[in-house]
Amino acid sequence: MNIAALEKIALSVRALSIDAIQKANSGHPGLPLGAAELGAILYGELLRHDPADPHWPDRDRFVLSAGHGSMFLYSLLHLAGYPDMSLEDIKTFRQPGSRAAGHPEYGLAGGIEATSGPLGQGVAMATGLAVAETMLAARFNTAARTIVDHYTYALVGDGCLQEGVSAEAGSFAGHQGLGKLIVFYDSNRITIDGSTDLAFTEDVAKRYEAYGWQVLRGSMYDFEEISRLVSQAKGEAKKPSLIILGSIIGKGAPNKQNTAGAHGAPLGAGEAAAAKQALGIPGDFYIAPEALDYFAARRAVWKKNRETWLAEFEAWSKENPEKRKDWDAFHSGRALPAALPVFAVGDKVATRNAGNRALGALAAANGNLTGGSADLTGPNGAALPPDVGVYSAADRAGRYIHFGIREFAMAAVCNGIQLHGGLRAFCATFLAFADYLRPALRLSALMKQPVIYVLTHDSIFVGEDGPTHQPVEHLASLRVIPNVRLLRPADAEETAEAWAMAMDRRDGPTVLALSRQELTVFPKEDPEWKNTIRTGAYIVKKPGGKPDLVIIATGSEVGLALEAAAMTAGKQVQVVSMPSRELFEAQPAAIQERIIPPGVRVICCEAGVRSGWERWAQPADILSIDRFGESGPAGRVAEALGFTAGALAAIISR
């Protein structure tokens, strides 16, 4: 270990961070200055990576969970030689078009393994990355050859550790014994409000020990010690490790270091100059030549390491052609078609149960489909077929994950599994508890990750559990998140197609909103409905003549609409099932008008709030539920809320 060089790397991280933040007049110097030494040894010595191929499947992963410290990451990516992170990007830190965005954004540059900034989620995603590694290792490594064998590192601050999602993920990671997850805790005891003594005086080490982690301590500024601690972490194969590094926020800024003033605002011209003078930084955007030389030499080593792996991979491929075929399929990002379950008109099936059958078929066809539920395996219809094992420390090839009652971490872990590459992730809970995992769903959408969210018990038809468990605003609230695709199938047949659509999607998450109650499979007059549904809507029932009105319904309300239409004489009623309003609204007018003829009266019906349906119908022509529900048998609740076929028929007749 070339400590002199590492010191120069740390110096360069500080130099780039001070100047980039100062130039942007925006940013968070506290972490990059405080943790520069860790960055130096991490990118210089510890990480098994190769900037020449940032997507090398067996690279170590590093997640900057404390994403506000983004200049830490950008500086190191640039110094290490990641081609995506140019000095120009760093000089345009926090400007539109720069890869050096305010917080690390997945997809902007190689080496950014996850979008971080919403605190606590980074380390939960790192947990998912570590899960993925164990799963792929179990599936692909052979007695003779090890193809998957890497570590997942994360850097957290006090903020991440206060968030509940990191607690959930920590307990999960400890339970699962994720020995290759190594988390550094930048313990500087300062947050925005001031000292952590204001709000955070727990014994973090003891808490992580309680989760079943190995906890180690050291100084942020002792390279030998960090190296030794990481070896110790790697030596413990059965437990994740938390390495607590005592540090000084904003280290190097003579007047602001060790204060909240260093956290989230530029140092200011005077303090920046003072810091640079104190540190011996000779110019602007300074990079020490020793740091460049060091990394140039390292790149040769990294290249060799990766080539060794590639040779091993080729040899493994020859020896294991079937595994290689799976590997390619897993990493293609494309789902393989499955023998979806077939239902008959008149079948009464809850869409959660139809969904379970579709999931089973897709899991059989796609060996990389993995996921589970937040302790609602049965109620969500989330179980995988019995021959697919349960993921655990004892069976890393198992694909069903018991996430525990931890909705938020579940979704964040799924983001991590998905980000790893090679796997497709799904997770499940009640739709009403989408609120618990919403921040992670937003990140799925922002990162364009096709995680599948199975959210069942999708309306007041949940019944007796009452308003806490009856979603009313949730469909609307999920539709408004950009890039989330919500599908609310209306019967078992639509559910199978919806699952297939979710699997086919590659650029963002899909929410499947499924019913608790049985729904009757209805005849579909559009012979092409399995294609048309991919536009978001199709015609279920055409009237004999030109329609007087169109009813748009989703999910269980399509059945209600058919019932109401049958109750109404003298009007030509067209019934449209619209499992995805967003998808339909994204279609060209010609496609929309084939389903909803322009100028025809439209009635909308959905067991949830009306917001968003006003685009299609007049307020009086929307049958919705704009209040919290009630506890009682579903039919009686619907009566109490005036949400019945009779009420819809009355609107039609008006």
Next chain:
Amino acid sequence: MNIAALEKIALSVRALSIDAIQKANSGHPGLPLGAAELGAILYGELLRHDPADPHWPDRDRFVLSAGHGSMFLYSLLHLAGYPDMSLEDIKTFRQPGSRAAGHPEYGLAGGIEATSGPLGQGVAMATGLAVAETMLAARFNTAARTIVDHYTYALVGDGCLQEGVSAEAGSFAGHQGLGKLIVFYDSNRITIDGSTDLAFTEDVAKRYEAYGWQVLRGSMYDFEEISRLVSQAKGEAKKPSLIILGSIIGKGAPNKQNTAGAHGAPLGAGEAAAAKQALGIPGDFYIAPEALDYFAARRAVWKKNRETWLAEFEAWSKENPEKRKDWDAFHSGRALPAALPVFAVGDKVATRNAGNRALGALAAANGNLTGGSADLTGPNGAALPPDVGVYSAADRAGRYIHFGIREFAMAAVCNGIQLHGGLRAFCATFLAFADYLRPALRLSALMKQPVIYVLTHDSIFVGEDGPTHQPVEHLASLRVIPNVRLLRPADAEETAEAWAMAMDRRDGPTVLALSRQELTVFPKEDPEWKNTIRTGAYIVKKPGGKPDLVIIATGSEVGLALEAAAMTAGKQVQVVSMPSRELFEAQPAAIQERIIPPGVRVICCEAGVRSGWERWAQPADILSIDRFGESGPAGRVAEALGFTAGALAAIISR
């Protein structure tokens, strides 16, 4: 302690629970059967309460955090003699109109201290109840007389303890040294999916010790031990206590106890009969006479206790007339008017900062206004005036709360503070992180609690922090929650009124969406605007003649609309500020039409997704942001997204 009687109470809890759940054919027998003994001693011996006055301010609070076990609570309320919980209610468990709803619902019956069911939130609300007790005790107790002196109990299961929100609240409670918070953990090691070994193997006791709690252990079925442990808990004044009680889920059901089958479904006729036989329950909805006799005797004691308190309270009132005046004001639920800050047209003030001044004025006038931020005190403008202290173990009279980076627990704790009575609670974070606290906001709305949510940095005009920190869907997503009132004031003057409106509201939460950036105070042509704004909208600028079009804008976009209107010649443009769309949409047509004349073209402008605005304008007439933002200076981000006065002017001119 009459153990024979307590056993009969436990028997009666089991009897009522088995039959109520069986009759409803829905419910969760596992907890009431498993924890009946705790219920017996809690309601019979431990709780200082009086069913004759469920709202007695100095009663002990009990929150059933594991709300699915609702029959536990209902049985005990009925047995103890709470008049709101009749046998008829229990016999109509989970039917519309019954006070015995699926999950405990605040407001349905005295003795239900919080709506619970969404796991983990109950114990976080209990933390808030305990905070409120310490605050009121510090404010009102005198050397001579103790008026506020009660405990807060909660019952949690494995589910609550896996949720991140309970972890956040646990760390907060330990930090704050809430010695009068006593949490029972019904440790039955079974959840819906089966054994907790599937997902939850951490050392809970050690974790709570790490938080700074006292942790005690015992058996659910040993009255003497529970009594001793509670004494021990009470003996530790500086730490909250977790009492871990080993238990058997569904105890008494001979074939289902100790299995997941007992958790969440009726026992079934056969098992119910077998359980009743095994337990010696002679009939349906059986109540042991000894239980009734016992409680009848207890009620006399409780009445005396409460009368003693009342006498003390009267004596204290005479000795402390000023304190008594405050007490009455605090408990009235009504906010006192304040000298709101005054701004002048042309002032440039970020609404977060204007909000801080209004908050300061309101906090000066209302000594019961308390709250804080999730570590964003400065950025949110959440600080209270310097003479208002910081709440801590050392200063219970402090009113500013450092919640730590724990948005979800912050909101749940505020729910608890508000539920306690006597205080008004507010909390603050970035609007983008409303997602983190959303499940608690939903409970504020469902429980009709007027918690005030100060959510700043309310649009892409946040700028450099980028898409993770730029809300785009959040305004829409909050508006759809029933009973949430969202106010997005357009300048400093509106902000002061918005704060006053939030304080005046008594039946639900208010969200104040405030800007990071400076906004210019604009002239308001409606002379009555301070009244009209209470309808949700008012006219900022009237055209000379009959309007050709109306622009509806909210928040910072009102300034943009004024700018665009000024850029447009030849059209009579009316500009409307609509800080609360929900409030406006709830007005009678006559009021709406005074502001938006029927038949006139309407343009809507808001820096967020368009969903919901379609009610007022054609899709082409909505200037919105329907994608994630960008990192960059606010103005450049707005340019990049096409969200400018010029773009709005182009729509106007069309």
